[in-house]
Amino acid sequence: MLPKIPFTLVCLLLVGQLSFAQQKAKDNVVIEKKIDALMAKMTIEEKIGQLNQYTGDRLATGPVTANSTKFQDIKMGRVGSMLNVRGAADTRMVQEIALQSRLKIPLIFGLDVIHGYRTHFPIPLAEAASWDLDAIELSAHIAATEAAASGLHWTFAPMVDISRDPRWGRVMEGAGEDPYLGSLIARARVHGFQGNGLGNTDAIMACVKHFAAYGAAIAGRDYNTVDMSEHMLWETYLPPFKAAADAGAATFMNSFNELNGIPATGSSYLQRDILKGKWGFTGFVVSDWGSVREMVAHGFARNNYEAAKYAITAGSDMDMEGHAYIDNLKKLVNDKKVDIALIDDAVRRVLRKKFELGLFDDPFRFSDAARETKVLSDPKNKIAARTVAEKSIVLLKNQNQVLPLSKTTKSIAVIGPLAKSGDDMKGGWAVPWENDHLVSLYEGLMNKVGNSVKLTYAQGCSITDSSKAGFAEAVETARNADVIVVAIGESAYMAGEAKSRANLNVPGVQEELIKALKATGKPMIVMMMAGRPLIFNYTAQNADAILYTWWLGTEAGNAMANVLFGDYNPSAKLPITFPRAEGQIPIFYNAKNTGRPVKDLNDIVYKSAYIDMPNSPAYAFGYGLSYTTFTLTDLKINQPKMTKDGKLQVTCMLKNTGNYAGAQVVQLYLHDLVASVTRPVKELKDFQKVFLQAGESKEVTFVIDKEKLSFYDSKLNWITEPGEFKLMIGDASDHIVLESSFELID
Numbered sequence: 208m209l210p211k212i213p214f215t216l217v218c219l220l221l222v223g224q225l226s227f228a229q230q231k232a233k234d235n236v237v238i239e240k241k242i243d244a245l246m247a248k249m250t251i252e253e254k255i256g257q258l259n260q261y262t263g264d265r266l267a268t269g270p271v272t273a274n275s276t277k278f279q280d281i282k283m284g285r286v287g288s289m290l291n292v293r294g295a296a297d298t299r300m301v302q303e304i305a306l307q308s309r310l311k312i313p314l315i316f317g318l319d320v321i322h323g324y325r326t327h328f329p330i331p332l333a334e335a336a337s338w339d340l341d342a343i344e345l346s347a348h349i350a351a352t353e354a355a356a357s358g359l360h361w362t363f364a365p366m367v368d369i370s371r372d373p374r375w376g377r378v379m380e381g382a383g384e385d386p387y388l389g390s391l392i393a394r395a396r397v398h399g400f401q402g403n404g405l406g407n408t409d410a411i412m413a414c415v416k417h418f419a420a421y422g423a424a425i426a427g428r429d430y431n432t433v434d435m436s437e438h439m440l441w442e443t444y445l446p447p448f449k450a451a452a453d454a455g456a457a458t459f460m461n462s463f464n465e466l467n468g469i470p471a472t473g474s475s476y477l478q479r480d481i482l483k484g485k486w487g488f489t490g491f492v493v494s495d496w497g498s499v500r501e502m503v504a505h506g507f508a509r510n511n512y513e514a515a516k517y518a519i520t521a522g523s524d525m526d527m528e529g530h531a532y533i534d535n536l537k538k539l540v541n542d543k544k545v546d547i548a549l550i551d552d553a554v555r556r557v558l559r560k561k562f563e564l565g566l567f568d569d570p571f572r573f574s575d576a577a578r579e580t581k582v583l584s585d586p587k588n589k590i591a592a593r594t595v596a597e598k599s600i601v602l603l604k605n606q607n608q609v610l611p612l613s614k615t616t617k618s619i620a621v622i623g624p625l626a627k628s629g630d631d632m633k634g635g636w637a638v639p640w641e642n643d644h645l646v647s648l649y650e651g652l653m654n655k656v657g658n659s660v661k662l663t664y665a666q667g668c669s670i671t672d673s674s675k676a677g678f679a680e681a682v683e684t685a686r687n688a689d690v691i692v693v694a695i696g697e698s699a700y701m702a703g704e705a706k707s708r709a710n711l712n713v714p715g716v717q718e719e720l721i722k723a724l725k726a727t728g729k730p731m732i733v734m735m736m737a738g739r740p741l742i743f744n745y746t747a748q749n750a751d752a753i754l755y756t757w758w759l760g761t762e763a764g765n766a767m768a769n770v771l772f773g774d775y776n777p778s779a780k781l782p783i784t785f786p787r788a789e790g791q792i793p794i795f796y797n798a799k800n801t802g803r804p805v806k807d808l809n810d811i812v813y814k815s816a817y818i819d820m821p822n823s824p825a826y827a828f829g830y831g832l833s834y835t836t837f838t839l840t841d842l843k844i845n846q847p848k849m850t851k852d853g854k855l856q857v858t859c860m861l862k863n864t865g866n867y868a869g870a871q872v873v874q875l876y877l878h879d880l881v882a883s884v885t886r887p888v889k890e891l892k893d894f895q896k897v898f899l900q901a902g903e904s905k906e907v908t909f910v911i912d913k914e915k916l917s918f919y920d921s922k923l924n925w926i927t928e929p930g931e932f933k934l935m936i937g938d939a940s941d942h943i944v945l946e947s948s949f950e951l952i953d
């Protein structure tokens with residue numbers, strides 16, 4: 208029963224909500240009037256200038272077009288935004304140039320603040336493994352607070368691309384393979400970046416990218432063709448974008464890829480029909496670096512003149528570093544190829560955000576050097592980064608409970624090419640800083656044990672080359688220690704944009720190093736550091752314990768040390784499937800049953816199977832261990848049938864049956880057994896991350912409503928159909944503990 212709320216309190220709350228909404232509506236009217244007044248004064252050149260974005264030269268994040276007139280253009284009002292200019296001083300300096308223009312329209316400064324600004328947080332895929340939406344939102348909020356103190360108004364994040372292909376290096380930047388988890392994380396990140404609303408000096412505009420379906424590039428090769436059914440697009444790839452739009456994201460970024468023959472930047476279907484039409488998006492769309500002019504390479508436009516026409520017509524409002532709009536839009540209007548109304552709409556959208564940011568009232572409000580110094584040195588941010596990092600570490604194996612390390616451990620051999628690397632802990636898309644310091648695994652262990660444990664070190668080999676010259680020293684070091692902690696994986700420059708890999712093995716001779724260390728017979732704990740799922744079958748078989756630590760940011764080593772010694776009990780779960788071999792890709796948990804499913808591993812004749820490998824992955828979506836154990840029991844459903852306007856309550860008991868306090872992610876999956884469009888054998892529809900003391904139990908409750916039973920039919924209508932649903936609750940997509948079923952009766 209819900210607690211009774213006094214009537215007066217309800218009225219006060221409602222009045223509060225109304226007045227907030229009324230005030231917001233009033234502010235919007237005021238802003239629209241200001242935009243009208245400003246646009247009435249603007250020449251067509253000045254309007255086009257607002258749709259033109261250039262990069263700063265110090266931090267280019269793509270192929271730069273030589274441009275010696277950049278600052279003159281800014282002064283002439285021919286630039287609306289700059290990316291890759293950061294810092295209170297630099298942004299103030301460039302803004303002062305912009306305010307010399309005739310109408311003094313301030314610039315928007317944007318940067319890829321993907322996982323932290325001054326304080327590096329774990330890469331987004333690692334944070335997704337935490338399944339902790341509060342932690343993910345906090346991470347984005349701290350990034351926004353730091354960036355907004357450093358002259359920035361706009362981040363090109365969250366990246367919400369679903370991907371089922373770890374060959375694609377950009378899986379590092381996203382939230383993995385699942386639309387449901389990805390949608391919740393997209394929303395959390397938008398809220399984190401935009402906080403209590405634009406105009407606050409701890410909030411920056413989010414930019415939801417890359418719209419759309421960039422993560423489905425054929426063969427996992429970056430920028431490659433994307434071709435899929437509209438059904439797949441709507442069911443799998445669009446949901447996180449919709450969630451981000453519904454969360455109030457200020458901007459979107461389109462994508463480099465073509466989708467079904469149309470480059471996203473030139474797609475009216477994506478940008479006008481769906482985003483601005485069906486979803487009612489009132490922000491603006493920025494192209495991805497040069498994607499307007501890249502439509503020539505795509506073979507979609509003959510030249511930049513045509514590319515600019517297609518892009519502005521399709522709803523791509525701002526041209527990032529493409530020089531296509533600034534060079535062609537005026538002529539397109541004069542040639543009557545583009546209606547000025549299209550340009551006016553785009554300009555209005557850009558100016559709306561500038562007013563909402565408060566930049567016309569105070570163009571320098573984000574460029575305050577004193578606040579920058581204070582905020583960027585806030586020690587609380589590193590503590591938060593360490594906490595988020597701890598929550599992102601996935602325990603894949605812990606044979607004979609070799610972890611957590613005993614406090615009586617006398618000596619640890621810390622080995623491997625990533626053991627002392629602080630720089631690689633940044634991961635891809637980290638904001639570069641002079642004299643940056645990130646805590647390596649070795650340093651984190653030093654911080655933890657001081658002189659109480661003897662730490663020895665050997666690199667053993669490099670990340671990529673084939674030399675085994677360091678093996679002997681590594682083996683000798685291992686022989687002289689109680690336990691081996693070995694750090695292997697990818698360098699931070701091996702995942703991210705334009706970092707597709709056809710071979711997902713651990714690079715170089717690192718797994719041969721594991722083999723050599725295995726021969727010592729010492730307990731071996733492997734810290735696997737990477738921006739994507741790797742294939743490491745030998746290590747999986749032969750290590751005593753494996754922690755997947757991704758790239759964890761500024762506090763990486765301290766977080767890893769806390770997990771190794773049990774001061775944080777790992778609670779993360781994989782947000783993406785780990786294949787046994789590249790040949791299984793694309794591999795994902797929410798697959799269809801097919802007409803010939805494999806029921807018995809020994810019976811694969813004429814079944815949907817490989818003759819040389821099981822269909823199952825190395826590690827499944829939702830998988831992750833703990834130092835403690837949990838049971839799930841007493842599944843109850845409050846009724847066997849539900850109507851589509853009804854709700855079903857599901858409860859079960861979670862118990863911590865081990866010796867350590869810890870958190871479990873209880874996952875609820877559904878299977879719509881028969882439908883007019885075949886449904887996946889399981890779909891994540893809810894989860895709860897529950898922390899329990901050793902021996903503690905808690906009832907976990909889920910509510911099933913129509914939304915969780917709906918799907919797109921063959922005509923893309925979002926519907927429900929009566930029928931039986933299988934309900935599954937587990938601690939991994941391949942470890943279902945409780946099952947039941949219910950019927951939707953109308």
Ligand code: GLC
Pocket residue numbers: 268269290319363416495496704
């Ligand atoms: C890059 C990326 C995009 C990034 C942009 C600006 O090419 O595709 O994610 O935000 O350019 O750096």
